Amino acid sequence: MQTYLECFPCFLSQALRAARIATDDPEKVKQVLDEVGMMLKDIPLTSTPPESGQRVYQRISAITGNKDPYKAIKAENTRKALSLYPELKARVETSQDRLLTAIRIAIAGNVIDFGPGKAFDLKMSVEEVLTQDFAVNDYPAFKACLHGAREILYIGDNAGESVFDRILIEELQKPVQYAVRGTPVINDVTFEDAVQAGIDEVATIISSGTDAPGAILGTCSPEFRAVNGRSSLIISKGQGNYEALSHTRGPVFFLLKAKCRVIAKDMGIEDGDIVLKQAQRAMERTLK
Amino acid sequence: MQTYLECFPCFLSQALRAARIATDDPEKVKQVLDEVGMMLKDIPLTSTPPESGQRVYQRISAITGNKDPYKAIKAENTRKALSLYPELKARVETSQDRLLTAIRIAIAGNVIDFGPGKAFDLKMSVEEVLTQDFAVNDYPAFKACLHGAREILYIGDNAGESVFDRILIEELQKPVQYAVRGTPVINDVTFEDAVQAGIDEVATIISSGTDAPGAILGTCSPEFRAVNGRSSLIISKGQGNYEALSHTRGPVFFLLKAKCRVIAKDMGIEDGDIVLKQAQRAMERTLK
Numbered sequence: 001m002q003t004y005l006e007c008f009p010c011f012l013s014q015a016l017r018a019a020r021i022a023t024d025d026p027e028k029v030k031q032v033l034d035e036v037g038m039m040l041k042d043i044p045l046t047s048t049p050p051e052s053g054q055r056v057y058q059r060i061s062a063i064t065g066n067k068d069p070y071k072a073i074k075a076e077n078t079r080k081a082l083s084l085y086p087e088l089k090a091r092v093e094t095s096q097d098r099l100l101t102a103i104r105i106a107i108a109g110n111v112i113d114f115g116p117g118k119a120f121d122l123k124m125s126v127e128e129v130l131t132q133d134f135a136v137n138d139y140p141a142f143k144a145c146l147h148g149a150r151e152i153l154y155i156g157d158n159a160g161e162s163v164f165d166r167i168l169i170e171e172l173q174k175p176v177q178y179a180v181r182g183t184p185v186i187n188d189v190t191f192e193d194a195v196q197a198g199i200d201e202v203a204t205i206i207s208s209g210t211d212a213p214g215a216i217l218g219t220c221s222p223e224f225r226a227v228n229g230r231s232s233l234i235i236s237k238g239q240g241n242y243e244a245l246s247h248t249r250g251p252v253f254f255l256l257k258a259k260c261r262v263i264a265k266d267m268g269i270e271d272g273d274i275v276l277k278q279a280q281r282a283m284e285r286t287l288k
Numbered sequence: 289m290q291t292y293l294e295c296f297p298c299f300l301s302q303a304l305r306a307a308r309i310a311t312d313d314p315e316k317v318k319q320v321l322d323e324v325g326m327m328l329k330d331i332p333l334t335s336t337p338p339e340s341g342q343r344v345y346q347r348i349s350a351i352t353g354n355k356d357p358y359k360a361i362k363a364e365n366t367r368k369a370l371s372l373y374p375e376l377k378a379r380v381e382t383s384q385d386r387l388l389t390a391i392r393i394a395i396a397g398n399v400i401d402f403g404p405g406k407a408f409d410l411k412m413s414v415e416e417v418l419t420q421d422f423a424v425n426d427y428p429a430f431k432a433c434l435h436g437a438r439e440i441l442y443i444g445d446n447a448g449e450s451v452f453d454r455i456l457i458e459e460l461q462k463p464v465q466y467a468v469r470g471t472p473v474i475n476d477v478t479f480e481d482a483v484q485a486g487i488d489e490v491a492t493i494i495s496s497g498t499d500a501p502g503a504i505l506g507t508c509s510p511e512f513r514a515v516n517g518r519s520s521l522i523i524s525k526g527q528g529n530y531e532a533l534s535h536t537r538g539p540v541f542f543l544l545k546a547k548c549r550v551i552a553k554d555m556g557i558e559d560g561d562i563v564l565k566q567a568q569r570a571m572e573r574t575l576k
Contacts, residue, residue, distance in 0.1 A: 005314065008321045009300040012328075016297055026293065026333075033296045033328060040300075040325035045318065 001243040003045050003052055004262045010116075011043075011056050012036055017117055018060050018186065022069035032063050049243045049262075050214025053115070057185050057213070068184035070114060070159075077112050077160030077187070078196045080122060088126065088167050099146075100139060102171040104129050107255055107274050109164025110157065110238050114187040115213060116259040129257065135273035142253050142276060145233050146172065149251075153231035154203065155179045155215050157238030157256075158186075159193035165237065169202045176203040177227055182220075183211035188240065214240030217248075236279075239263050245279070252279035289531040291333050291340055292550045298404075299331075299344050300324055305405055306348050306474065310357035320351050337531045337550075338502025341403070345473050345501070356472035358402060358447075365400050365448030365475070366484045368410060376414065376455050387434075388427060390459040392417050395543055395562050397452025398445060398526050402475040403501060404547040417545065423561035430541050430564060433521050434460065437539075441519035442491065443467045443503050444477040445526030445544075450485035453525065457490045464491035465515055470508075471499035476528065502528030505536075524567075527551050533567070540567035 012033065019032035036056055043052045061067050088105050095101035108129035111120040146152075152174050156162055162178075169176050178199050181188045189197075194205045209221025215236070217225055228234065234252040236245050242254045242263065254277045258264040264271045300321065307320035324344055331340045349355050376393050383389035396417035399408035434440075440462050444450055450466075457464050466487050469476045477485075482493045497509025503524070505513055516522065522540040524533050530542045530551065542565045546552040552559045 005304055005308075005317055005321065008325070009297050009304055012297040012300050012325075016293055020293075029293055030333065033293065035329075037296070037300075037325040037328035041322035045314075 001048055001246040001263070001266050003043060003047050003049050004265075005045070006262045007049050007052065008040050008043070010260070010262075011040065011052060013117060014053070014115060014186075015056055015060060017114070018057065018069050019064060021073070022060060022064035022066035025064075028064050032060050035059055035063065048214065048216060050212040050216055050240050051219075053214070053240070054185065054210075054212035054216075054219065058211070070187040071184065073114065074159035074187050074193050075196065077158075078163060078193055081109065081112070081160040081163035082197065084122060084126070085163055085167075088164065091126075091130070092167060092171065099143070099171050101130070102168040103139070103142075103255065103276055104274075106164050106168040106237070107257055107276075109161035110255070110257045111259070112158045112160040112187070113238065113259055114158075115240065118259055125257075129274055132274050134276060135258075135269035136267070136275040136277040138253065138276055138278040141278050145251050145253070146174070149174055149231075149233035151231055152176045152233045152235065153179060153227055154235045155208065155237055155241050156189040156194065156199075157241060159189045160187075160197070161237070162189050162194050162197035162199050166197060166199055166202055168235075169199070174233075177206050177231070178203040179206050179208045179215065179224060179227075181211065181213075182207045182209040185211050185213045188213050212240075212244070214242075214244030216244040242267075249280055253277065254279065289336055289534040289551070289554050291331060291335050291337050292553070293333070294550045295337055295340070296328050296331070298548070298550075299328065299340060301405060302341070302403060302474075303344055303348060305402070306345065306357050307352060309361070310348060310352035310354035313352075316352050320348050323347055323351065336502065336504060338500040338504055338528050339507075341502070341528070342473065342498075342500035342504075342507065346499070358475040359472065361402065362447035362475050362477075362481050363484065365446075366451060366481055369397065369400070369448040369451035370485065372410060372414070373451055373455075376452065379414075379418070380455060380459065387431070387459050389418070390456040391427070391430075391543065391564055392420075392562075394452050394456040394525070395545055395564075397449035398543070398545045399547070400446045400448040400475070401526065401547055402446075403528065406547055413545075417562055420562055422564060423546075423557035424555070424563040424565040426541065426564055426566040429566050433539055433541070434462070437462055437519075437521035439519055440464045440521045440523065441467060441515055442523045443496065443525055443529050444482065444487075445529060446475050447477045447481035448475075448485070449525070450477050450482050450487050454485060454487055454490055456523075457487070462521075465494050465519070466491040467494050467496045467503065467512060467515075469499065469501075470495045470497040473499050473501045476501050500528075500532070502530075502532030504532040530555075537568055541565065542567065
């Protein structure tokens with residue numbers, strides 16, 4: 001996905017939010033705003049938002065000296081999400097379509113996102129998403145793809161959300177590799193966060209190798225790209241991964257809740273909508 | 289009022305909004321974002337927001353070649369406000385306290401502000417503000433000051449809002465000089481807008497001489513400063529004028545509805561609150 005004009009004020013808002021969490025020194029926060037302001041002219045509209053985010057958050061770390069401002073917030077969100085796990089599991093157990101309910105729960109967890117800076121309530125999000133209409137629902141295609149899949153790549157998004165992902169992974173009934181960011185960025189899930197969420201009990205955790213807030217393949221490790229290339233089903237979770245992979249072809253399904261108008265516009269949906277959207281298939285590419 | 293850290297992303301959001309209204313050329317809009325981003329480092333926290341806004345909006349005009357992007361929007365808002373005039377006037381006629389009702393109506397019109405970028409509904413604003421509790425209410429002091437006043441300076445804020453100001457001016461029963469901006473900036477009221485609102489029928493319209501979105505005295509004309517210095521009651525309308533004059537002493541009363549968290553924090557109130565707040569009196573300065 002390209003960077004839109006609306007993304008530029010958002011980069012500055014994100015920088016302010018992250019800098020204030022990273023440091024108590026207002027002069028350093030002002031320095032972050034000054035330097036991120038200067039960077040904007042070097043961000044072309046053709047880059048993806050996570051590429052720009054990568055540079056912005058690297059700058060915040062360099063100025064504040066804090067490599068993981070969201071560390072405590074991430075741990076707390078995972079703890080809160082774990083406290084909901086039994087209840088979420090019961091929802092699946094008692095549902096008519098376990099897989100679809102687990103997909104909805106995984107999407108509900110996607111509200112734990114400190115990029116867009118929206119307030120959220122986990123319990124309310126679950127109640128909402130369990131009954132919300134999908135703006136895009138490629139569930140039949142997803143089920144068919146899952147049926148034929150030998151191994152699944154699940155690209156995680158945020159810490160805490162991984163607990164919700166675990167619910168879905170447990171319903172997939174296939175070997176899953178769960179990809180985390182290589183380095184902390186915003187509140188995105190890292191190896192440590194995924195282990196805290198118990199993902200290691202249900203999947204193999206692998207690193208994408210990137211420090212961007214989205215799996216931009218060019219910034220990922222060769223090992224991750226190899227897994228990405230051979231997986232017969234790829235679940236791409238959240239906005240950052242959609243922004244990075246929206247032009248990718250292949251067996252990719254995007255699961256997310258839209259949390260800003262820009263991504264909603266790009267997907268042809270409304271802010272707040274939920275989607276299970278299949279990427280354009282490889283076949284379609286050859287036909288064009 | 290000082291510039292707060294939160295103001296910096298807001299400057300960029302305002303620049304985007306104004307640039308898009310000023311031009312259809314996305315490259316020029318991107319250039320505005322780039323150049324305003326570069327300006328941020330030169331804006332100290334000690335400057336007032338209208339001083340910074342002045343520089344930002346001057347830059348937008350220079351890049352887009354559009355000196356008055358909000359011209360059509362301003363005329364339309366004045367037209368809409370004028371259509372409400374008879375109804376607003378009837379509210380005053382049937383109220384128990386005409387002056388206080390007129391003050392509330394003048395505050396209700398303060399929602400017509402394209403700086404903070406909040407959506408508004410004029411009729412709803414009137415209904416809300418007519419019954420809303422004041423967060424600060426210096427009405428007794430205002431009445432006493434009005435009683436002894438020989439001439440009143442009323443510093444206008446936005447186009448359209450002037451129609452609401454006219455309702456209040458008609459209840460003041462004293463000679464009023466109504467100050468407008470010297471040059472178009474955002475949707476702030478200029479001479480032409482004030483005439484469209486019928487202010488010339490109830491007051492003498494004078495120019496503050498500034499092109500800042502707030503009456504920063506240092507940027508105003510000597511003529512305006514002379515009127516400001518000798519007026520025995522000054523009504524300062526809206527956020528921009530509060531931001532410019534908050535540290536002023538003298539017979540100044542701020543009438544506004546808070547439309548951002550920053551100004552609310554500065555005034556010790558909540559976003560959305562309404563105030564009729566007397567400035568610190570000249571006497572208090574000498575006692576300190």
